[in-house]
Amino acid sequence: MPTRTVHVGSVAIGGGNPVSVQTMTKTDTRDVDGTVAQIREISAAGCDIVRLAVPDGEAADALEKIVPQSPIPVIADIHFDYQLALKAVRNGVHGLRINPGNIGSSDRVRQVAEACNDAGIPIRIGVNAGSLEKELLEKYGPTPEAMVESAAGHIRYLEKLNFTAIKVSLKASDVARTVSACRLFAGRFDYPQHIGITEAGTEHTGLVKSHIGIGALLLDGIGDTIRVSLTADPVREVLAGREILRALGMLPSVPKFISCPTCGRIDFNIRKYAPLIEQEVEKLGGTITIAIMGCAVNGPGEAREADVALCGARGYAGIYRKGQLIAKTGEENLVEAFMNVVKEVLKEESQDLIAGDADKDGKRI
Ligand code: SF4
Numbered sequence: 001m002p003t004r005t006v007h008v009g010s011v012a013i014g015g016g017n018p019v020s021v022q023t024m025t026k027t028d029t030r031d032v033d034g035t036v037a038q039i040r041e042i043s044a045a046g047c048d049i050v051r052l053a054v055p056d057g058e059a060a061d062a063l064e065k066i067v068p069q070s071p072i073p074v075i076a077d078i079h080f081d082y083q084l085a086l087k088a089v090r091n092g093v094h095g096l097r098i099n100p101g102n103i104g105s106s107d108r109v110r111q112v113a114e115a116c117n118d119a120g121i122p123i124r125i126g127v128n129a130g131s132l133e134k135e136l137l138e139k140y141g142p143t144p145e146a147m148v149e150s151a152a153g154h155i156r157y158l159e160k161l162n163f164t165a166i167k168v169s170l171k172a173s174d175v176a177r178t179v180s181a182c183r184l185f186a187g188r189f190d191y192p193q194h195i196g197i198t199e200a201g202t203e204h205t206g207l208v209k210s211h212i213g214i215g216a217l218l219l220d221g222i223g224d225t226i227r228v229s230l231t232a233d234p235v236r237e238v239l240a241g242r243e244i245l246r247a248l249g250m251l252p253s254v255p256k257f258i259s260c261p262t263c264g265r266i267d268f269n270i271r272k273y274a275p276l277i278e279q280e281v282e283k284l285g286g287t288i289t290i291a292i293m294g295c296a297v298n299g300p301g302e303a304r305e306a307d308v309a310l311c312g313a314r315g316y317a318g319i320y321r322k323g324q325l326i327a328k329t330g331e332e333n334l335v336e337a338f339m340n341v342v343k344e345v346l347k348e349e350s351q352d353l354i355a356g357d358a359d360k361d362g363k364r365i
Helices: 032-044 057-069 082-090 106-119 134-140 144-160 175-188 203-219 234-247 270-284 299-305 334-355 360-364
Strands: 006-008 011-013 020-024 049-053 074-077 095-097 123-128 166-171 256-259 289-293 308-313 316-321 324-329
Touching (some): 032 049, 106 144, 270 334, 289 299, 299 316, 324 334
Parallel strands (some): 123 166
């Protein structure tokens, strides 16, 4: 079911908009300079939205100075305290993460919903398998059904107030439960989903869990914004999120990179050159497919699919454009020779785009 669209500042979430990447700062939010510096780092790494923990009044006050300095929209993460939520909204945040069922009387929920409505900002309901309501735990146990029921309960609070700028996350620290809960939710509701595996682990183990969980959901068409959670620097989380989107072909205008694992048939030392070429191509950006292959077994086949390919042969490597061998190179100047062809292709493509010329292939070779 297609999801509705909500806006977090300039970022549209859901409704078929590009999947955005978000993370949380790990600084003390009361430290304005440190937090702004970290937001700039994660923004430079490609983060679209940042969330800040707001545990007390001083942190909520700091938002007044942080939000105007942030290059990306800011979400305040608040537990229980509706006064903090109101203060965060007054201080200009672009979204709240708060569970309405946890903030007390219906009057408090109404005040928060009204403040968000007036400010034009959404609320994310964040259900975590580790903190489900007692009655749901008794009825279902810590299951996907309980998680979805918990979300449904929080949604009802807001819908009663005609507040529908809602995003939802359903997270558990294990992949299977998270994926099941998100699938179940997507079958019942059309609110956009923020997806991720919570408390996934350290960079090593957490990455595998996040790649599997987030990847499986995105392949199902579920997930409108993603967060990779790692016991690591938030920049690592952002880069990991972007890698997931890249692997699924969801990042526009980035190079696609194919390289073989190498084996006993390798004819040319591509292991040395593949990372060097990848680095150089990354710097240029653009929509281009590069293949680096070790020998003639799969090399020419991949080379046909790629815009530019390097294929190992006895004592030299062949450079191909769209499957046609255009040069042979030894190790000396290999990267430079390859990159010159890449630049040529990118230049021609941008000229084709400008000229609106549909017949690109005819001009290339
Ligand atoms: Fe081995 Fe050649 Fe395949 Fe690379 S392309 S994995 S070197 S067989």
